[in-house]
Amino acid sequence: MQHFSWPIDGTIVGLYLLATMVAGLWVRKYVSRVEDYLVAGREMNVYLGVASLAATEFGVITCMFTAQSGFTSGFSGAWPGLCQAAAMFVIGWTGFCVKPLRDSGVMTLPEMFERRYGKFVRWLAGVVVVLGGLLNMGVFLKIGGDFLCLVCGFDIKYLVLMMTALLVMVAIYTVMGGMLSVLVTDFLQFIVMSAGLLIVTAMILHQVGWEKLVATVEQHHGAGGFNPIADPALGWPFVIAQTLGNAAAALTWQTVLSRMLAAKDSDTGRKVYTRTSFFFVTRWVLPGLWGIAALAIIGWHPLKQLAADELAAIPPALQQKIENSKVGKPLAALSDEETAAIAPATRNKLNDASLRTMPLFLSAFIPVGLMGLLIAAMLAADMSTDSSYMLSWGSVIYNDILAPFRRRPWPHRKAIFWNRCIIALIGVYLFVFGLLYTVEGNVWSYLLLTGSVYLSSMSALLIACCYWRRANNWGALGAIILGAVVPMVYLTLEKLPATAKLAADIGKDWASIAAFVAAALGMVAGSLLKPQPRPAQTEAA
Amino acid sequence: MSHGHELWWLLVWACVAWYSTITIYISVKGCFDIKEMLERLKRDHEKQDDNDR
Numbered sequence: 237m238q239h240f241s242w243p244i245d246g247t248i249v250g251l252y253l254l255a256t257m258v259a260g261l262w263v264r265k266y267v268s269r270v271e272d273y274l275v276a277g278r279e280m281n282v283y284l285g286v287a288s289l290a291a292t293e294f295g296v297i298t299c300m301f302t303a304q305s306g307f308t309s310g311f312s313g314a315w316p317g318l319c320q321a322a323a324m325f326v327i328g329w330t331g332f333c334v335k336p337l338r339d340s341g342v343m344t345l346p347e348m349f350e351r352r353y354g355k356f357v358r359w360l361a362g363v364v365v366v367l368g369g370l371l372n373m374g375v376f377l378k379i380g381g382d383f384l385c386l387v388c389g390f391d392i393k394y395l396v397l398m399m400t401a402l403l404v405m406v407a408i409y410t411v412m413g414g415m416l417s418v419l420v421t422d423f424l425q426f427i428v429m430s431a432g433l434l435i436v437t438a439m440i441l442h443q444v445g446w447e448k449l450v451a452t453v454e455q456h457h458g459a460g461g462f463n464p465i466a467d468p469a470l471g472w473p474f475v476i477a478q479t480l481g482n483a484a485a486a487l488t489w490q491t492v493l494s495r496m497l498a499a500k501d502s503d504t505g506r507k508v509y510t511r512t513s514f515f516f517v518t519r520w521v522l523p524g525l526w527g528i529a530a531l532a533i534i535g536w537h538p539l540k541q542l543a544a545d546e547l548a549a550i551p552p553a554l555q556q557k558i559e560n561s562k563v564g565k566p567l568a569a570l571s572d573e574e575t576a577a578i579a580p581a582t583r584n585k586l587n588d589a590s591l592r593t594m595p596l597f598l599s600a601f602i603p604v605g606l607m608g609l610l611i612a613a614m615l616a617a618d619m620s621t622d623s624s625y626m627l628s629w630g631s632v633i634y635n636d637i638l639a640p641f642r643r644r645p646w647p648h649r650k651a652i653f654w655n656r657c658i659i660a661l662i663g664v665y666l667f668v669f670g671l672l673y674t675v676e677g678n679v680w681s682y683l684l685l686t687g688s689v690y691l692s693s694m695s696a697l698l699i700a701c702c703y704w705r706r707a708n709n710w711g712a713l714g715a716i717i718l719g720a721v722v723p724m725v726y727l728t729l730e731k732l733p734a735t736a737k738l739a740a741d742i743g744k745d746w747a748s749i750a751a752f753v754a755a756a757l758g759m760v761a762g763s764l765l766k767p768q769p770r771p772a773q774t775e776a777a
Numbered sequence: 778m779s780h781g782h783e784l785w786w787l788l789v790w791a792c793v794a795w796y797s798t799i800t801i802y803i804s805v806k807g808c809f810d811i812k813e814m815l816e817r818l819k820r821d822h823e824k825q826d827d828n829d830r
Contacts, residue, residue, distance in 0.1 A: 263815065266815055266818045266819065266822075268822055268825075269825075272818065276814065276818075277814075277817075277818050277821060279813075279814045279817045279818055279821075280810075280814060281810040281813060281814065282806075282810070283802075283803050283806035283807045283809075283810045284807050284810035284811055284814065285810075286799075286803055286807075287803050287807045311782070311785045314788075416818075419811075419814075420811060423807045423811060426800075426803065426807075427800065427804050430796060430800040431800070433796070434793065434796060434797055434800070437793060438793070441789075441793075446786060446789075450782045450785075453782075462782055462784075462785060514792075514795055515796070515799075517788065517792060518792040518795065518796050521788060521789055521792045522789075522792055522793075522796070525789060
């Protein structure tokens with residue numbers, strides 16, 4: 237039974253949306269220069285920065301994949317959060333890379349690279365950043381719409397309507413007010429989102445109970461549910477990939493960096509990093525607990541998520557195998573022939589079962605009234621993430637990819653107009669990609685892999701740019717090419733029927749690690765291979 | 778065998794306590810940050826307009 241009531245919950249959600257739109261549109265009058273639009277005039281202070289960074293880095297997609305990790309891996313699924321928190325804290329505390337970056341006064345990461353590696357590397361880095369970022373972000377809207385349909389109990393045929401409504405609302409205030417609107421709405425969204433997260437977690441701890449949660453993890457995952465090294469599905473490759481990926485994200489992920497670049501100085505930016513660091517543990521642990529609670533209450537029954545006709549089309553022997561499968565891997569025990577006997581749409585639904593159980597659980601667990609708060613919280617989380625991501629990738633397109641087309645700086649009015657057009661186009665892309673692309677398997681691994689298209693190379697470029705004198709444009713090109721090729725090849729292998737099994741055998745974690753190693757090797761080899769300029773002859777012979 | 782779930786218990790409650798505190802703290806301090814940011818932007822724009830004239 238779904239608990240969404242239009243008069244009560246609908247009013248709460250409506251009020252939240254009204255407040256967000258009013259706040260987002262109100263501050264647009266402060267935007268008169270392109271710096272105001274892209275980095276809020278570099279006037280952001282610590283607490284607003286913490287709220288904005290936390291709201292940006294927690295979307296519905298975050299809630300879905302962290303809950304999925306809790307569901308399929310128990311407490312071990314929260315390991316990436318621990319890695320990211322440690323990386324954020326160390327980087328903020330030491331100022332490693334981010335201090336020279338903020339002190340340089342640039343608006344985007346590729347802009348920094350021009351100073352060391354030249355104009356072409358800046359342009360190419362911009363392309364790679366946008367490619368990785370947009371691939372990564374492409375699934376946000378669909379998963380957000382999916383969550384809302386499931387929790388509210390709406391038919392999935394309303395998914396497109398839900399996606400459109402979400403996108404239009406976010407696009408309006410982001411297009412109009414840029415980073416200023418994003419910061420102010422993020423603040424509001426942080427409060428609503430946090431209230432929702434905390435109340436739902438408290439209800440789960442109170443009503444499901446700690447003992448039952450622990451017993452569920454022990455029953456389904458054993459020791460591996462508490463220690464990722466002990467889980468054969470995770471193990472060392474997972475731990476290494478997470479450590480590399482999260483450290484690189486803290487250094488180079490444009491949506492995170494944009495808070496550093498919008499800060500009024502590097503000390504403020506570093507404080508934003510250190511004070512937000514523990515949030516990255518929270519954003520994995522709390523929704524992970526929701527996933528474990530879903531497993532405790534609903535259990536692992538992927539077939540229950542199929543329609544009657546889809547279920548009838550699966551032979552009883554296969555049904556038995558699927559029902560007895562390991563949590564999160566409904567098709568793992570089936571042979572290739574058996575898997576092929578199941579319709580592709582049904583396979584996708586079965587593969588998504590671990591992702592969809594948490595919202596199904598919440599739809600029946602949360603009472604009327606609190607359901608409105610939960611929906612508002614999740615809308616807040618999703619809108620703050622989408623707006624920041626659209627603005628961040630848009631800023632790279634404008635600032636770096638279009639840079640060669642601006643021989644002289646554009647007037648502010650023209651620059652802001654083009655930024656608005658770019659953000660609107662990103663919105664259209666999100667909508668189309670969300671409808672066409674289906675994520676295979678674990679969503680977080682997909683995000684990390686698509687992110688590693690640029691995380692691997694950009695982190696190599698940034699570290700070398702700040703701390704290695706010998707680094708040059710050959711090395712930068714080597715890192716960009718090798719760092720992008722590895723994950724792109726893997727994603728292609730995964731999508732081709734003939735090579736899908738090979739891709740599954742390699743695994744996303746190894747592909748991510750390979751991308752980092754390849755990018756580092758590309759940087760070192762390229763830089764060392766380029767002939768050194770001869771020292772100027774300053775002394776007379 | 779506990780598999781070390783006491784550590785997770787501690788971490789979960791640390792998250793709840795830290796997040797509750799920081800939400801209230803940031804809700805208050807963030808309002809002042811927004812007010813200051815908008816005032817500074819307004820001043821900058823006025824200065825810019827004076828320079829343009």
